[in-house]
Amino acid sequence: MANLPELHFVQNRCGGMSLVYEGRAYKLKRAAKKNIGGAR
Numbered sequence: 001m002a003n004l005p006e007l008h009f010v011q012n013r014c015g016g017m018s019l020v021y022e023g024r025a026y027k028l029k030r031a032a033k034k035n036i037g038g039a040r
Helices: 030-034
Strands: 007-011 017-021 024-026
Touching: none
Parallel strands: none
Antiparallel strands: 007 017, 017 024
């Protein structure tokens, strides 16, 4: 079976979300959340 790396979301102190992948945290940009609905 393949060894899948860990991938999960965590909430940081500022209320934003970070993506944690292979022990590294990547900060998600707020613009990505705004564009989900397709409204501009």
